[in-house]
Amino acid sequence: MHGAESPVYDVVVIGGGVVGCAILRELSRYDLRLLLLERETDLAEGITKGNSGVIHAGFNVPARSLKARTNVAGLGIIYPLASTLGVPHRMTGKLVVALTDEDRPRLEQLKAEGDRSGVPGLEIVDEAAIRRLEPLARGQWALYSPRTGIISPYEFTIALAECAAQNGAEVRLETPVEAVGFEAGLFHLSTPHGTFAARRVVNSAGLFSDEVARLAGIDDYRIFPYRGEYLITDKDCGLRLGMPVYPVPPRHDPGLGIHVTPTLECNILLGPSAEPVGDKRDQASTREVTARLKAEAASLMPELAGVPFIHSYTGIRPKLVDPSGKDAFADFIVEESPRRPGWISLVGIESPGLTAAPALAEMVVAMLGVRMNLAMKSDFLPERPRHPRFAALGDKERAVRVAGDADWGEMVCRCEQVSRAEVVAALRNPFGARTLDAVKRRTRCGMGRCQGGFCTPRIVEILQGEGVPADRITKRGGGSRLFYGRIKE
Amino acid sequence: MKGPVETCDVAVIGGGPAGLAAALGARRAGAGKVLLLEREKTLGGILNQCVHDGFGLFLYKETISGPEYAERLIEDVVREPIQVETGAMVLDLSPDRVLRINAREGFRLVQARAVVLAMGCRERTRDMIEIPGTRPAGVFTAGLAQNLVNLQNLRIGRKTVILGSGDIGLIMARRLAFEGVAVKGVFEIMPWPGGLERNVRQCLMDFGIPLELGATVVEIRGRDRVESVVVAKVDEALAPVAGTERVIPCDTLLLSVGLIPENELSKRAGVELSPLTGGAVVDETLMTSVPGVFSCGNVLHIHDVADWASYEGFAAGEMAARHAAGDRAGGATVRVSAGANVKYALPQLVTAGTAGVELSFRVRRPARDVRIEVTGRTSGRVLARRKFPRLLPSELQKIKVQAAIDEDIEVAGHE
Numbered sequence: 072m073h074g075a076e077s078p079v080y081d082v083v084v085i086g087g088g089v090v091g092c093a094i095l096r097e098l099s100r101y102d103l104r105l106l107l108l109e110r111e112t113d114l115a116e117g118i119t120k121g122n123s124g125v126i127h128a129g130f131n132v133p134a135r136s137l138k139a140r141t142n143v144a145g146l147g148i149i150y151p152l153a154s155t156l157g158v159p160h161r162m163t164g165k166l167v168v169a170l171t172d173e174d175r176p177r178l179e180q181l182k183a184e185g186d187r188s189g190v191p192g193l194e195i196v197d198e199a200a201i202r203r204l205e206p207l208a209r210g211q212w213a214l215y216s217p218r219t220g221i222i223s224p225y226e227f228t229i230a231l232a233e234c235a236a237q238n239g240a241e242v243r244l245e246t247p248v249e250a251v252g253f254e255a256g257l258f259h260l261s262t263p264h265g266t267f268a269a270r271r272v273v274n275s276a277g278l279f280s281d282e283v284a285r286l287a288g289i290d291d292y293r294i295f296p297y298r299g300e301y302l303i304t305d306k307d308c309g310l311r312l313g314m315p316v317y318p319v320p321p322r323h324d325p326g327l328g329i330h331v332t333p334t335l336e337c338n339i340l341l342g343p344s345a346e347p348v349g350d351k352r353d354q355a356s357t358r359e360v361t362a363r364l365k366a367e368a369a370s371l372m373p374e375l376a377g378v379p380f381i382h383s384y385t386g387i388r389p390k391l392v393d394p395s396g397k398d399a400f401a402d403f404i405v406e407e408s409p410r411r412p413g414w415i416s417l418v419g420i421e422s423p424g425l426t427a428a429p430a431l432a433e434m435v436v437a438m439l440g441v442r443m444n445l446a447m448k449s450d451f452l453p454e455r456p457r458h459p460r461f462a463a464l465g466d467k468e469r470a471v472r473v474a475g476d477a478d479w480g481e482m483v484c485r486c487e488q489v490s491r492a493e494v495v496a497a498l499r500n501p502f503g504a505r506t507l508d509a510v511k512r513r514t515r516c517g518m519g520r521c522q523g524g525f526c527t528p529r530i531v532e533i534l535q536g537e538g539v540p541a542d543r544i545t546k547r548g549g550g551s552r553l554f555y556g557r558i559k560e
Numbered sequence: 561m562k563g564p565v566e567t568c569d570v571a572v573i574g575g576g577p578a579g580l581a582a583a584l585g586a587r588r589a590g591a592g593k594v595l596l597l598e599r600e601k602t603l604g605g606i607l608n609q610c611v612h613d614g615f616g617l618f619l620y621k622e623t624i625s626g627p628e629y630a631e632r633l634i635e636d637v638v639r640e641p642i643q644v645e646t647g648a649m650v651l652d653l654s655p656d657r658v659l660r661i662n663a664r665e666g667f668r669l670v671q672a673r674a675v676v677l678a679m680g681c682r683e684r685t686r687d688m689i690e691i692p693g694t695r696p697a698g699v700f701t702a703g704l705a706q707n708l709v710n711l712q713n714l715r716i717g718r719k720t721v722i723l724g725s726g727d728i729g730l731i732m733a734r735r736l737a738f739e740g741v742a743v744k745g746v747f748e749i750m751p752w753p754g755g756l757e758r759n760v761r762q763c764l765m766d767f768g769i770p771l772e773l774g775a776t777v778v779e780i781r782g783r784d785r786v787e788s789v790v791v792a793k794v795d796e797a798l799a800p801v802a803g804t805e806r807v808i809p810c811d812t813l814l815l816s817v818g819l820i821p822e823n824e825l826s827k828r829a830g831v832e833l834s835p836l837t838g839g840a841v842v843d844e845t846l847m848t849s850v851p852g853v854f855s856c857g858n859v860l861h862i863h864d865v866a867d868w869a870s871y872e873g874f875a876a877g878e879m880a881a882r883h884a885a886g887d888r889a890g891g892a893t894v895r896v897s898a899g900a901n902v903k904y905a906l907p908q909l910v911t912a913g914t915a916g917v918e919l920s921f922r923v924r925r926p927a928r929d930v931r932i933e934v935t936g937r938t939s940g941r942v943l944a945r946r947k948f949p950r951l952l953p954s955e956l957q958k959i960k961v962q963a964a965i966d967e968d969i970e971v972a973g974h975e
Contacts, residue, residue: 307827352783355694358800382687384695466660469667477664482599482649485824490662522685528707531714541714546697550784553697554708555715558739 080106082439083260083269085248085283087114089224089428090420091275092231097432098439099238102446106267107232107240108260110247110279112548113504114232115225115512117277118421121299121354121386123332123340125315126150126160126220127423130185130193131327137403139188141427141434146190146218148429153222156230157457159335163314165219166201168210168371170318177319178214185216192217207372208316219315221335224425225512229500234455236501238448244502245548248276251287258287258414271439274416278351278389284416289408292418296351297325297388299343300360302368305520306337308378318371325390327422329367331375336487336515341368341375343386347394354385381520391419403427405434415439458496458513462488483533484526486519494530498537505539508547564658564669568593568643569884570877571659571672573650573825576605577866578857578873579678580633585877586676587640591884594642595670597661599649603637604630605680606703607866609710612731614758618867629866653829657852673884674852676876677826677840681858683728684818686780691723693780696787702728702816709735717812721789722746723777727755727864727954729816734763736814743769744808747791749776749798752926754816756864756954777813778805786811821859829853836904837861843893843909844917845879846872851888854880861906861920864956868920894965897937899972901927903953915964921971923951930973934961937968 082098084091087109095107111117126149129142153160169175178195185193194215196204201213232242243264251272252259258269276283281292304310317330326345333339344360361383369376391401404418415438417431424431439445461479464472473480478492497513498505507523510516510530517523517530531553534544545551570586572579575598583596602608607615610626617623620632637644648663657672683701700708700716706728708714720741722729725748737743746764751774753760764771772791778800779790793804821839823831832841832849839860840848847854856876857869882888893909896919905921919934930951934944944961951957951973959971 356692358692361690380687473667480662480664480667482662488651521682522687524683524701524704527704528712551697552785555718558709558713558715
């Protein structure tokens with residue numbers, strides 16, 4: 072697609088994380104020509120995939136900050152939105168525990184800040200109440216937040232994008248913006264797959280939003296990547312954690328401290344650490360941090376000592392504060408550059424960005440609406456096509472599904488009980504994401520304790536059947552190929 | 561869906577070397593309806609990807625390949641009126657032996673009078689041994705690599721390092737070298753090999769592939785595909801020794817770091833598992849803590865050769881058939897425990913008064929001129945004694961107790 076051939080998009084969103092996809096869906100309510108550009112081989116590949124998956128209530132950030140406002144507003148939107156989109160989630164509640172009386176004032180502070188922000192239902196509870204709320208938690212005192220919850224960040228992101236696509240928005244993967252031109256009142260976004268013309272641009276490029284802004288001549292931001300490592304327990308570790316349990320936030324930790332969080336599938340997440348790294352893509356884990364995660368998690372919850380882990384992962388936070396000034400607070404940046412009217416940047420969207428995303432989306436749409444005529448579509452579909460899971464079906468439903476389509480009777484993943492029908496549906500996603508990780512995030516294939524030992528040959532076979540040659544099969548695109556041809560041609 | 565309407569006498573879960581034998585054992589012991597359930601499209605289990613020689617030495621008195629070994633058992637199975645279902649995965653097993661089975665032909669429930677667990681094992685993964693570093697493509701467990709190479713005809717790399725010297729890793733070292741892949745070395749954290757001596761000789765030494773004991777991979781590098789691994793020596797506590805690191809360029813890392821009995825279904829049925837074997841706690845009839853549920857092969861404990869898994873299968877099948885027919889021995893049991901230099905002994909329970917019990921065991925570390933003794937824990941009486949010139953942790957060994965066992969016993973090694 073080049074020059075004159077390219078249609079003019081009303082809005083191009085750069086970045087397919089949870090924020091970009093929430094904005095795309097919100098915009099897809101209006102009569103606009105929309106495009107989202109994502110550099111990776113799938114959505115949610117950046118900051119979005121590497122966090123605790125917690126729906127935050129909003130007491131961890133200073134009242135009146137944009138973080139607090141969009142967090143609390145987002146909390147009011149995200150639960151009904153996740154239900155509308157059919158994304159699994161659960162309002163679990165959360166405890167921030169103080170192991171000693173001395174830490175109680177810190178809880179009071181958090182509560183006061185939360186109350187000022189309008190966080191609903193915060194309560195300081197005593198030891199007995201802690202044990203009643205979460206038998207695995209312990210502490211003298213705790214801040215209990217009843218509205219906190221959990222959600223799968225990548226499922227939520229994919230659902231937002233699928234909904235937007237159903238309402239006419241276009242999504243292009245593997246399409247990094249490499250240069251930005253300005254001509255005839257339009258932005259011209261150059262990519263390896265052609266140049267796209269846009270009246271308005273929303274830069275929600277996450278870790279790379281500073282660099283993308285710079286392409287447009289906006290040299291106002293600098294992102295400092297902070298790596299966070301996590302460990303995931305086996306579902307069968309014998310512990311059933313009901314809600315996230317956090318320590319009192321350590322004073323010199325740029326994160327919220329190493330906490331434990333249940334997943335919707337009943338694993339427990341431990342983490343994250345927080346260390347500044349030089350490279351935004353440095354997702355390596357380290358022996359030292361693994362040991363520290365275990366030690367700190369065990370001090371928070373002694374039962375976690377010695378439990379089996381099935382996986383580790385790392386995420387990178389897009390911090391706006393220099394590693395030398397750790398304690399300084401930096402707010403989300405959401406602004407239209409005076410130098411580039413029509414170009415909106417979202418920068419430094421770290422925690423609580425997942426919860427805030429739907430509110431940030433409304434905010435961006437309101438900003439765009441100031442100088443753009445936004446006409447509501449009459450036929451907007453707020454939902455998205457449903458993807459039922461074999462593992463979640465009852466006996467009767469299973470029998471009916473298999474009788475209707477034999478692919479439901481062929482199991483591809485033993486640990487998470489995923490059928491061939493689900494894998495095929497995932498591979499036929501509207502965005503063309505066809506990597507092993509894309510299948511994993513959509514179906515849970517490979518997320519169980521065998522970590523792909525069973526499902527990999529099966530997915531490889533299905534991928535080839537769907538027209539992907541063996542040499543083009545990758546873990547997550549780019550050079551992450553699995554194979555170098557055949558043994559015998 | 562109401563409860564199951566379909567019933568069978570013996571349901572065998574898994575059609576590998578143990579399950580095939582169990583179905584035959586059940587049938588030969590007179591079970592009426594025997595259901596053999598295999599989740600793959602063909603019978604044979606892991607044997608199908610073991611294209612190398614070395615199977616059948618005990619059962620068939622000659623060495624044949626894995627697929628040939630499977631073929632012989634399958635020929636026997638299809639001659640019997642055994643109901644074989646392939647592409648059928650058992651998703652759930654209840655304590656009262658109701659199986660939930662999913663297959664392209666349909667999802668259904670079956671009530672079995674007796675069940676034989678023969679699900680085999682799975683491989684330990686990168687995450688279980690916590691190798692730090694990046695998460696690129698190119699890290700495979702050895703058995704997965706064997707499947708991709710031998711069954712899918714795919715070239716998984718050009719330059720590989722192998723961590724762990726389990727038998728599959730050794731076999732794959734040879735297989736890959738044979739296909740022109742540069743095998744840079746096999747690294748084993750323990751001071752002795754994890755696999756059988758014959759495999760060390762035939763798969764590594766004969767191909768000039770170096771084996772380094774007391775060393776492990778301490779970091780994986782490479783963003784998209786493996787670019788190198790860092791290996792280091794380990795100390796006596798198996799911790800990496802600082803200063804001994806070296807970087808080995810490669811595009812593939814194979815892991816042969818242990819096998820785990822796959823007891824997900826057993827757990828769902830409430831079967832008691834042994835922390836020492838990772839498999840069920842069984843009595844001398846191979847029955848688990850759940851009445852009517854039997855266990856054999858690698859799901860019970862990891863075997864060194866397939867033949868022994870099959871022998872166990874024949875026995876478990878026969879016992880399951882007898883149980884289904886109402887022949888149920890009962891009575892008090894005594895415990896079998898592992899003593900000096902014995903990792904585990906199996907069965908863990910014996911019905912008091914039983915004579916002629918054969919105990920399987922493995923040693924913890926290599927030993928020469930060992931006397932294995934089975935001793936009564938109360939009386940101190942030696943019930944059985946056998947001398948071994950050499951014992952290795954990679955080998956599964958046996959000792960028979962001719963006398964009736966009527967007290968708790970211990971199996972121990974004396975050098």
